[in-house]
Amino acid sequence: MTIASRFIRIDEENSIQVISAIIISIILIFYSDISTPLGLMTWILYFIPLFLTLYIRWVYSPFPVIVCAILLTTISFFLSPKDMSEFYALIDRLLFYLLIFVSGLLIWRYKIHEANLWINEERYRNMIEWFPEALFVIKDKNILFINPAGIELCKQKGFKGVSSSYLDLFSPDDQEKIQNAIIQALKGGKYKLADVKIPCPEGSSISVNIWIGEIIWDNLPAVQMIIRI
Numbered sequence: 001m002t003i004a005s006r007f008i009r010i011d012e013e014n015s016i017q018v019i020s021a022i023i024i025s026i027i028l029i030f031y032s033d034i035s036t037p038l039g040l041m042t043w044i045l046y047f048i049p050l051f052l053t054l055y056i057r058w059v060y061s062p063f064p065v066i067v068c069a070i071l072l073t074t075i076s077f078f079l080s081p082k083d084m085s086e087f088y089a090l091i092d093r094l095l096f097y098l099l100i101f102v103s104g105l106l107i108w109r110y111k112i113h114e115a116n117l118w119i120n121e122e123r124y125r126n127m128i129e130w131f132p133e134a135l136f137v138i139k140d141k142n143i144l145f146i147n148p149a150g151i152e153l154c155k156q157k158g159f160k161g162v163s164s165s166y167l168d169l170f171s172p173d174d175q176e177k178i179q180n181a182i183i184q185a186l187k188g189g190k191y192k193l194a195d196v197k198i199p200c201p202e203g204s205s206i207s208v209n210i211w212i213g214e215i216i217w218d219n220l221p222a223v224q225m226i227i228r229i
Helices: 003-035 042-055 062-079 086-129 148-157 172-185
Strands: 134-139 142-146 190-199 205-217 220-228
Touching (some): 172 220
8 A cells, every 4th residue: 555545545534534523513503503592693603613624625515514504504593492683683694604604715715725735745746656766855864755766776775764864875985075965955056966876785886876955844944865876
């Protein structure tokens, strides 16, 4: 099972839990609304299931909640015990309809933006997984990420991989210039190093070309290193 498929399965499980919470909360709010006086604005609690839709990947998830909230609030208008003028109670509900609809639209626009980010992330992940060159993400001398081609390179050369120091992959004679290039890359530069030696377990070594540049990883500056044999 790939990393992407595991993330999708976890996301589906979370969505089922959130949908269950939304349904239960809507039922409880409706029951509470019809059981309390007309002047008690219990229906304001429908904003809770609306905001829970933020945790569902389906872009249009706010709209079923909006429809249910408006429909059930209308029904409760006739079923709730009367303790105030029905005219003012109706005005309150009309204002609520407007607010929950506008809130739903804002959530919908946010979810569209989030969906676009997810699509771009999936494209980037697929591209990295099929990238023929070894790709490493490095921060503070440690390797944070290695693509499949990089993992294969590490296996062949007897290197531990993630959580190891990237310097251990290279010949001691080249470690200083690689470290200097990474320091400069963190200042915004991009560097190519040619004929860098990677030792092999049997005592020989191979020459590779390296491209080094700065990226953002987990909202912090890091370095991307591409190794081509």
